[in-house]
Amino acid sequence: MTATFTEALLSARRPVIMELKRQDSAGRDLFGGRPVARIVAAYQDAGAPCLSVVTGRWFGGTPDLLREVAEATDLPLLQKDFLTRRSQLDRARESGVSAVLLTAALLPRSTLGNLVDHGLRLGLTPFVEVATEEEGRRVPRAEECVVAVNNKDIATRERGAADIGRSTALLPALLSGGTRCPVSASGIRRPEDAARLVREGFAGVLVGTGLLRADSLPRWLDDFDRCRGDGGSPPTAPVPADAPRSPPVP
Template sequence: MTAEFIEALLDARRPVIMELKRQDAAGADLFGGRSAARLVADYQDVGAPCLSVVTGRWFGGTPELLREVVAATDLPVLQKDFITRRDQLHQARESGASAVLLTAALLPRATLGHLVELGLRLGLTPFVEVTTEEEISRVPRAEECVIAVNNKDIADRERGAGDLGRSSSLLPAVLGSGTRCPVSAGAIRSPDDAARLLEEGFAGVLVGTGLLRTPSLPAWLDGLDARRGTRVDTRHEPAPPPNHRHPEVTA
């Protein structure tokens, strides 16, 4: 279902896309001896609404990493790679991805349009990464896409510190595109960073290195809750009452 990834994020009490990335931009290890399955379990324990998997070789990724993650979870999964061809979308769908990264800076208008259209037909949510207003203006069917502002620059292989101000300045244009799901991605290191972006109006944030390097994932997210003035118990939902019956599902 195409909207699966978007709905999971919009319905989340903690709208954080939690990322699995083997290496940072400098090549430093981020898994720290942990398996993909272990990281997935850790993210699920703290209530991740959806996951991101970096399969791009800049960050030590492989297609096998995506398959490992998909096999370990029922959560919607975003594949992050430099997708430029139609066959890559078919491969993503076959590997179990729910959403795919499309980098507007790399794709001419016509190519971006073709990939968005094909992705939607395959049941994939286009996660379109933008860095300028011009790139935002080229996204077709934006209401069915995630529009994600990348706070880093691919021109330097995302090795710089990044600029969260880019998200703040582009948010009006992102909202003007018609997307239901504006996201800020990259360079989000602290709970305060994430909370501020959510307060500004982003529907979600994507955090990779900040979560993979934190000494305590629950503490990082507790800090986010405190900054937002919320308290979330992600491990236990109330049990249904005795003899509870689910409502009938109608088409």
């Protein structure tokens, strides 16, 4: 890999983790007959710093999708699935991924700690997904993890509406917990919402359905740049958790 998952995101001109998933939460097709390699090439041409690959069955994912993506790119890859055992992390590393999803809501504190430790030993970035402050407080070694707010609820298999306000509300707690790479994930459809989250202090956003359904991927990302209002330049340094926070740009 050309860079670790975290470093690729933190140094990105466009800090958008671009996702490949075959279906949305209602089972509707998202690829529209496009070959995997074509989608990967479009994301690369758009300057994706890293990719997310959904192998979970809720979204029509399979290990074969991960293999196809890994064969088509050298970008750092995140495997999104419900990973709960060390052997799954071993297989993920063998598949060529750089980061693995760990869902705090599904993992007792000790198990989450063991999986974070094991992933880091393997050279993987733990991408720890949280939905509450309590879950955020349970993330061990947060400074070495990506900590992502899921704007949807896994209890309903993510079939309900997204609450992007959840990300805004939890960001201070994530920063105070020590992560240098907070991410907002799921349900981000509009480029203006993605841009606002980055302006508020997120190191990146993860977008899947919004990009796969966009009439024009370049136009979506151009709108993101315009709404972000800073020319798409990466930050020179992470924002300290106790730094004064400017209001969002209207």
